Amino acid sequence: MTDTATTTGPELPQRTRTVPSQIASAVLRIDPADVVQKILDGEMLLAALEVFTDLEIADHLAQGPLPLSELAERCQAEAAALERILRTLIPEGFIRRASTDGRYHLAAVGQTLRKDAPRSMRPAVLTRGIPLWREAARTLTATVRTGRPAITTKHGTPYAYLAERPERQQVFQEFMTARSTAMGEALAEEDLSEVRQVVDVGGGRGTILAALLEQHPHCTGVLLERETVTEQARAFLTERDVSDRCEIVAGDFFTGVPDGGDLYLLASILHNWPDEQAHAILVNVRAAMKATSGSHLWCVDWLLPDSDMADPGLAADIKMLSLFPGGRERTLSAYTELLNGAGFTISATVPLSAGPSLVMAEPAQQ
Numbered sequence: 001m002t003d004t005a006t007t008t009g010p011e012l013p014q015r016t017r018t019v020p021s022q023i024a025s026a027v028l029r030i031d032p033a034d035v036v037q038k039i040l041d042g043e044m045l046l047a048a049l050e051v052f053t054d055l056e057i058a059d060h061l062a063q064g065p066l067p068l069s070e071l072a073e074r075c076q077a078e079a080a081a082l083e084r085i086l087r088t089l090i091p092e093g094f095i096r097r098a099s100t101d102g103r104y105h106l107a108a109v110g111q112t113l114r115k116d117a118p119r120s121m122r123p124a125v126l127t128r129g130i131p132l133w134r135e136a137a138r139t140l141t142a143t144v145r146t147g148r149p150a151i152t153t154k155h156g157t158p159y160a161y162l163a164e165r166p167e168r169q170q171v172f173q174e175f176m177t178a179r180s181t182a183m184g185e186a187l188a189e190e191d192l193s194e195v196r197q198v199v200d201v202g203g204g205r206g207t208i209l210a211a212l213l214e215q216h217p218h219c220t221g222v223l224l225e226r227e228t229v230t231e232q233a234r235a236f237l238t239e240r241d242v243s244d245r246c247e248i249v250a251g252d253f254f255t256g257v258p259d260g261g262d263l264y265l266l267a268s269i270l271h272n273w274p275d276e277q278a279h280a281i282l283v284n285v286r287a288a289m290k291a292t293s294g295s296h297l298w299c300v301d302w303l304l305p306d307s308d309m310a311d312p313g314l315a316a317d318i319k320m321l322s323l324f325p326g327g328r329e330r331t332l333s334a335y336t337e338l339l340n341g342a343g344f345t346i347s348a349t350v351p352l353s354a355g356p357s358l359v360m361a362e363p364a365q366q
């Protein structure tokens with residue numbers, strides 16, 4: 001069997017040649033080398049996405065279409081180079097070029113990178129650009145050799161790194177807000193009629209807590225966070241108009257967790273830590289619950305499948321591996337073992353449309 005690779009063009013002769021790997025692809029319907037090439041090409045696509053974000057192209061086009069020269073001027077870019085970036089992103093749905101006058105219009109994917117987009121992806125791209133995050137990806141081989149993030153030797157853990165760099169902390173927390181907004185909305189749909197106080201442990205700026213308090217006006221909240229995040233949290237909760245029902249506590253969930261809550265929230269917390277430290281956080285939550293009968297725990301994290309099927313949580317798992325010593329996404333079995341070991345039993349799991357799952361747990365009967 002032969003396969004053909006053909007180059008056509010008005011002034012070029014046609015050439016035909018046999019490409020062995022394409023013979024395989026005819027059988028497998030996919031050329032294995034193409035899989036590798038696609039991943040390699042993805043790096044340039046990612047770089048183009050960063051240019052699109054850094055030059056704020058989505059915001060420049062938000063008010064209406066622009067010709068290349070005008071867009072290049074507003075972005076302070078060289079027009080021909082910019083055109084090549086734009087050309088690459090047209091098939092990805094970021095922008096389109098009008099066939100009539102050649103002006104660039106913002107398309108659906110590009111819209112998500114506007115600063116004012118409701119769940120803007122801009123903070124996610126900017127967080128990826130934080131030097132520590134970049135270095136974590138670049139040094140993954142060294143991490144895999146030792147099992148411990150290579151970055152920690154030089155920079156310590158990501159939260160210690162962010163604590164010393166307020167601007168990067170701001171970017172990271174904006175990313176958390178953008179990422180957790182949909183989760184907050186989904187959690188707010190649950191029945192909280194029996195809940196009076198929600199304690200959000202490691203709550204970031206309080207994105208999820210604000211959604212719960214907005215939807216359930218009879219509830220009050222307590223946000224426990226590192227001291228370097230509380231100022232941002234205060235501003236955020238004030239902007240969301242729930243600060244009068246919310247206490248912000250600067251603290252460390254390894255030292256203790258505020259008591260008196262009917263509902264404790266650990267959203268995207270346990271996946272940052274190895275089992276031993278995740279256990280310590282859960283034990284502190286369990287101890288805080290002792291003061292209130294009937295209180296329960298909600299955890300939000302990816303639940304990896306037990307099988308080898310593809311899952312978006314796998315990318316999150318590699319991110320945890322590269323950044324956090326012992327950080328990992330867990331399967332439901334691993335999550336169950338972790339919670340049982342700290343005195344909880346899982347009562348339900350709810351897949352959230354945002355990707356991760358809600359794991360509902362109760363203190364185990366003594």
Ligand SMILES: C[S@@+](CC[C@H](N)C(=O)[O-])C[C@H]1O[C@@H](n2cnc3c(N)ncnc32)[C@H](O)[C@@H]1O
Pocket residue numbers: 159176177180201202203204205207208224225226229251252253254266267268269
């Ligand atoms: C991945 S973010 C999740 C934020 C929030 N729960 C959400 O889902 O949007 C983890 C948060 O844990 C906080 N954190 C890390 N170590 C902490 C500690 N020892 N005590 C309290 N908070 C901590 C970080 O500052 C960060 O905001």
